[in-house]
Amino acid sequence: MPLTASPKSKKGGPTKGKTRLEPVRDAERTQQMILNAAEVEFANKGLAGARVDVIADQAGANKRMLYYYFGSKEDLYLAVLERAYIAMRQTERELNLTHLKPLEAIQRLVEFKFDYCQAHPLMIPLLAGENVLGAKYLKRSRKLRDMNLSLVEVIRKVLDAGMEEGTIRPGIDPLHLYLSMSAESYFYFSNATTLSATFGRNLLSEAEQQIRRKHCVDVILAYVRAN
Amino acid sequence: MPLTASPKSKKGGPTKGKTRLEPVRDAERTQQMILNAAEVEFANKGLAGARVDVIADQAGANKRMLYYYFGSKEDLYLAVLERAYIAMRQTERELNLTHLKPLEAIQRLVEFKFDYCQAHPLMIPLLAGENVLGAKYLKRSRKLRDMNLSLVEVIRKVLDAGMEEGTIRPGIDPLHLYLSMSAESYFYFSNATTLSATFGRNLLSEAEQQIRRKHCVDVILAYVRAN
Amino acid sequence: MPLTASPKSKKGGPTKGKTRLEPVRDAERTQQMILNAAEVEFANKGLAGARVDVIADQAGANKRMLYYYFGSKEDLYLAVLERAYIAMRQTERELNLTHLKPLEAIQRLVEFKFDYCQAHPLMIPLLAGENVLGAKYLKRSRKLRDMNLSLVEVIRKVLDAGMEEGTIRPGIDPLHLYLSMSAESYFYFSNATTLSATFGRNLLSEAEQQIRRKHCVDVILAYVRAN
Amino acid sequence: MPLTASPKSKKGGPTKGKTRLEPVRDAERTQQMILNAAEVEFANKGLAGARVDVIADQAGANKRMLYYYFGSKEDLYLAVLERAYIAMRQTERELNLTHLKPLEAIQRLVEFKFDYCQAHPLMIPLLAGENVLGAKYLKRSRKLRDMNLSLVEVIRKVLDAGMEEGTIRPGIDPLHLYLSMSAESYFYFSNATTLSATFGRNLLSEAEQQIRRKHCVDVILAYVRAN
DNA sequence: GATGAATGAGAGTTCATTCAT
DNA sequence: GATGAATGAACTCTCATTCAT
Numbered sequence A, B, C, D: 001m002p003l004t005a006s007p008k009s010k011k012g013g014p015t016k017g018k019t020r021l022e023p024v025r026d027a028e029r030t031q032q033m034i035l036n037a038a039e040v041e042f043a044n045k046g047l048a049g050a051r052v053d054v055i056a057d058q059a060g061a062n063k064r065m066l067y068y069y070f071g072s073k074e075d076l077y078l079a080v081l082e083r084a085y086i087a088m089r090q091t092e093r094e095l096n097l098t099h100l101k102p103l104e105a106i107q108r109l110v111e112f113k114f115d116y117c118q119a120h121p122l123m124i125p126l127l128a129g130e131n132v133l134g135a136k137y138l139k140r141s142r143k144l145r146d147m148n149l150s151l152v153e154v155i156r157k158v159l160d161a162g163m164e165e166g167t168i169r170p171g172i173d174p175l176h177l178y179l180s181m182s183a184e185s186y187f188y189f190s191n192a193t194t195l196s197a198t199f200g201r202n203l204l205s206e207a208e209q210q211i212r213r214k215h216c217v218d219v220i221l222a223y224v225r226a227n
Numbered sequence E: 001g002a003t004g005a006a007t008g009a010g011a012g013t014t015c016a017t018t019c020a021t
Numbered sequence F: 001g002a003t004g005a006a007t008g009a010a011c012t013c014t015c016a017t018t019c020a021t
Helices: A027-049 A052-058 A063-070 A073-094 A102-119 A123-132 A136-140 A151-165 A174-190 A192-199 A206-224 B027-049 B052-058 B063-070 B073-094 B102-119 B123-132 B136-140 B151-165 B174-190 B192-199 B206-224 C027-049 C052-058 C063-070 C073-094 C102-119 C123-132 C136-140 C151-165 C174-190 C192-199 C206-224 D027-049 D052-058 D063-070 D073-094 D102-119 D123-132 D136-140 D151-165 D174-190 D192-199 D206-224
Strands: none
Touching: A027 A052, A027 A063, A027 A073, A027 A123, A027 B027, A027 B123, A052 A063, A063 A073, A073 A102, A073 A123, A073 A136, A102 A123, A102 A151, A102 A174, A102 A206, A123 A136, A123 A174, A123 B027, A123 B123, A123 B192, A136 B192, A151 A174, A174 A192, A174 A206, A174 B174, A174 B206, A192 B123, A192 B136, A206 B174, A206 B206, B027 B052, B027 B063, B027 B073, B027 B123, B052 B063, B063 B073, B073 B102, B073 B123, B073 B136, B102 B123, B102 B151, B102 B174, B102 B206, B123 B136, B123 B174, B151 B174, B174 B192, B174 B206, C027 C052, C027 C063, C027 C073, C027 C123, C027 D027, C027 D123, C052 C063, C063 C073, C073 C102, C073 C123, C073 C136, C102 C123, C102 C151, C102 C174, C102 C206, C123 C136, C123 C174, C123 D027, C123 D123, C123 D192, C136 D192, C151 C174, C174 C192, C174 C206, C174 D174, C174 D206, C192 D123, C192 D136, C206 D174, C206 D206, D027 D052, D027 D063, D027 D073, D027 D123, D052 D063, D063 D073, D073 D102, D073 D123, D073 D136, D102 D123, D102 D151, D102 D174, D102 D206, D123 D136, D123 D174, D151 D174, D174 D192, D174 D206
């Protein structure tokens, strides 16, 4: 049976005299709902394991809409990937590191990496899945190809400033430093389940997360600090 | 890793000069062939994306044999996972770190982690896939539950010895050190494809790998070293 | 039993003169078609021997639809079983025995049993198959568990009335009488093929059926009649 | 692994001085074991539902042996069917009815039918399955085609004798009487599971069986008795 | 914009049967 | 006579996708 109207659409808009608060058909909102549901599904099951039906259901949408807006499962997957990357880059761009003291900037960046992983738990399985597939879809993306990663340049400037003032030792490759900063947080979150199983101990408890966050900072600072 | 021929084919008799792949009728060898093929397929496609037919073909075996020996696709996946873990643990156990000087032991361990990732390129996507699934299969494994990870204990002893002789600073958590040592190598290999795409630069070239290996050692040593 | 067209197709509109079998897009009707085809297939081959493809083909439907509507082969089998049982119970309920004279009521019931077997030739192999499986699926059915068999109660009343008026002898167990009434017809139809083979004679000819029908009545009446 | 010795091989023959009591390889015995296992499996699952592996396992034999001795699953099924029929006919032939008084002979026969069903619980599902298949295999059997059913002739003689002495009423068709005698017992056993489920009551309890046995006799005697 | 019905290709799995020893 | 390994065909079931409304 066709459901006659969705009871809770988000945007109130112009309140028509109807009992229903808003119009049922909202293209933008439907697309967001689908993307959200798809992100969860792809993150948890991977591209191949994800089910189009599940996504549609979870989105409270019809399967047909999914194809209408995104073309195919793979295209939807790519859209999810792009959205996640764009959001991350955007957040990175908003980081204002250059006005901090060099060591503080480094610490800030490490903490940012950690906090972002923590705040966006779907990002990691999403990336992991894409890596298993050899970045096949990422490479295909126009949007992402043009989105340069400026963070390494920022790091280079920070390192230079630190060397200038003598707080940061010379000879550090900013790219590999960036990788290490990412690695310390990412690996912890990405492999938490197998590691927890291996050690028979929940590594994702609140307390453990605090410990890990500090540890990440310590490792990186020990590496960059002069002396 | 895929062995080209079973070292203990039952009929030793007259060694035929045949290349391979006539129907073998050697249970042990057939199972190994299937495991090898499955490892490649699962690593590259994930559990859901892997195709049973492909595995059978690549193994030079009949699809039926796969079920004959392993029961189901999922069971085969678990068998692959178990074999990989067991092999890794076994290699770790053969590391003889305690007779080295503490800092050398740490360095040795970091290098070992890196080299193992490098030498077993299927291990990483395999683990990544299992992590995406929340270690679902790993948890289910009897074999792996009982296989304790003693490496952390070894690290603890090394750290203690280093503190004793004054070369290693106090206050280091051996577990988190282990995670960092793993992270520095693992992340590099696990995310190489997306990172390469992002930076528009092949991070897995021979030269880059040498650089990264040294970097990993530097980061960890900087963290543990006294002063 | 297989209805050639659904009586309540949704689009009543302009009655097209089409014969049948263009893709119908009528959920109710498709389900009925599948049930009808499945009934034939299950009755003739048993649950294990039945082929899902055959059912779909015969239903003029896609194999996928079968799973879409019924979930699995076993669930479809159960649905067929339930429908057959419900139809039978419904027909029984419409029998109006209590207003007949007791002996006539008995006769009427025996004839009904016979006629029902005759009119629903798929019912018997269906039941036979389910009995071979130990009523496994019947027991599992919610719908059937709650459907009480009131016929035995009706028989009890009829017997009481007959005893009252002296036409029926006392001491008759209504349940076992019901079983005997069923047995006389059911066995004849259920075992007709092996018996025909054994006796080298077609027991299902028109003439034989008339003879048997009368015989069933005679046996039961002889048993219940007073004197 | 080859079983080293069967503890109870039928043909003990000349006891050889060996420690093993008898030879391991016993064609006759293996065949019987296979037939026994097959009977159980076919009776419980039907021809299509039966599994060749299960039969071989239960027989303590190798699957290959099954094909060696019986050719195919279908041939094995037929062999089982033939053995069961032959045994039944043989037992019937050993019934010595003609020296009994007519009514006693009838009673004896009804009881025999009941007791045979009770004593050979596999017979009924076996027959039921074959009936579902339209006696396909039975018809194909050479052995059974030539095995005439003489029981009806015996019944005719008994009826004649009874009419002669006035204890049995005239006009009874011996074939249909035979069918009724069979029906009363067979239906009870064949449909016990669905009936028990329907009535929510175990119809196969020891007590119920006794009641039913007497009931069967009563029904048939009421039908044949003069007056 | 939205929906339920429908589909074809192909996935995992099972099975009776045969081969090599 | 007996066995474990191997096979191909076929089966049930799934999935992304499209059609008709």
